[in-house]
Amino acid sequence: MAKEYYTTIGLEIHAELNTKSKMFCGCINNPDEKTPNVNICPVCMAHPGTLPVINKKAVENVIKVGLALGANIADFTEFDRKNYFYPDIPKAYQISQYKFPIVSGGKLKGVDITRVHLEEDTATSKHDRGDYSLVDFNRAGVPLMELVTEPVIHSAKQAGEFGRELQLLLKYLGVSEANMEKGEMRVELNISISEDPKIFGTKVEVKNINSFRAMERAAEYETKRMAKLLDEGKESEIVQETRGWDEVKQSTFSQRKKENANDYRYFPDPDLPKLFLNKIFDIEKMRSELPELPEQKRVRYRNDYGIKDEDIESYITDPDLLGKWFEDIARILGNNKEAIKIASNYITSDFLGLKKNNPDIKMPKAENMAELASMIMKSLISSRGAKDILEINVFDKVNIGGESPMKIAEEKGLIQNHDEGALKEIVQKIIDANPAVVATYKGGKENAIMSLVGQVMKESKGSANPSLVQKILKELLA
Secondary structure, X not given: OOOOOEEEEEEEEEEEOOOOEOOOOOOEOOOOOOOOOOOOOOOOOOOOOOOOOOOHHHHHHHHHHHHHOOOEEOOEEOOEEEEOOOOOOOOOEEEEOOOOOOEEOOEEOOEEEEEEEEEEOOOEEEOOOOOOOEEEOOOOOOEEEEEEEOOOEOOHHHHHHHHHHHHHHHHHHOOOOOOHHHOOEEEEEEEEEEOOOOXXXXXXXXXXXXXXXXXXXXXXXXXXXXHHHHHOOOHHHOOOEEEEEEOOOOEEEEEEEOOXXXXXXXXXXXXXXXXXXXXXXXXXXXXXXXXXXXXXXXXXXXXXXXXXXXXXXXXXXXXXXXXXXHHHHHHHHOOOHHHHXXXXXXXXXXXHHHHXXXXXXXXXXXXXXXXXXXXHHOOOOOHHHHHHHHHHHHHOOOOOOOOOHHHHHHHHOOOOEOOHHHHHHHHHHHHHHOHHHHHHHHOOOHHHHHHHHHHHHHHXXXXXXXXXXXHHHHHHHO
């Protein structure tokens, strides 16, 4: 019988911050710059005699993150030199923080945070030239936030959820674009397994992770790799090391033995002043000015609108377009929760379904979506008719987003027919034309009636009220 192992994961997440200039010099902070080595100066290239100057906006951004996490904001903080030699570090040390980070504690998605500190990013090594490498220093010195969690994550899924939530939080705060494809957000996994949930196993760090899905796969792979070694009695082969993630092979590979803090010989940077944050910033004012955060918005959407969690996530992840559009529609519908739920359903299923295959389509006016939802709720149009109206609103080049759903329904004959007398004639016609289906229904298979309902709807060109049609059918077939 296979042994059961407990997984423990801690995350180290770096995010480049949105500032006009770099962390310690006046060079432009532009992650989209394609030409190498243009956003550089003597300071970020570590020329002799140059002195760094702290970017106040970067410090402010990290404080905002701390406040959003419900963390402790340090009164005293300082910058340290983290010493190591690598081609992407021109000074042979990185300015970072060690003993006195800006932020400590806090929580996100139920995960405890150890610290959030501020440092400078490294340059970018380019290994695409075959037998030699080049270094682009445009990124060197860009403000970089590092968040470290406690080792309290116990599954790949939980790790992925935390990473996505942090990315969302950084975007809401406006402190980082956190685009992983551009390298603006980078994730490192610290993972171990053991038979006893109270004891940590040997920790392995996994780097080179460029997406949350890759992070989840790396965690799953490492868990299985270490479990296999333990099952085979090869515990000694699990060593504290840094491993890379190979996206092509979907596996990790050994890179180097893991360094300890002592290896970096941290000491306070003598060129930078100590910071007393409560004297520099009005922390309470900053707390009061925080925007509505993702979790706060989730709670409000549930309480105010009563919509599905899946719908809420669609609006949370796209607040500026989809979320704002939905809120505009809900505002027009007022306290009518039923109509708001209908509108939300047509947005997330029908509109987003159309957009998936037609990315460039525009959103209909909020007024039109509100009117469409009201018409559905009042049974003025059928579900099929609503879908047709939405498509006309989206694709009709003459009336994109602008035509009233009621006007379209009237022009296209989509207003539902509630006239029992007229509908009885259509229903009887369908009954007479489908003796086999009628016999099946009368034989006990009640679901057969839906085939007849569909044919009535087709005969009426979608104008019949489906509930009324079903009622008439049952009466005539009794």
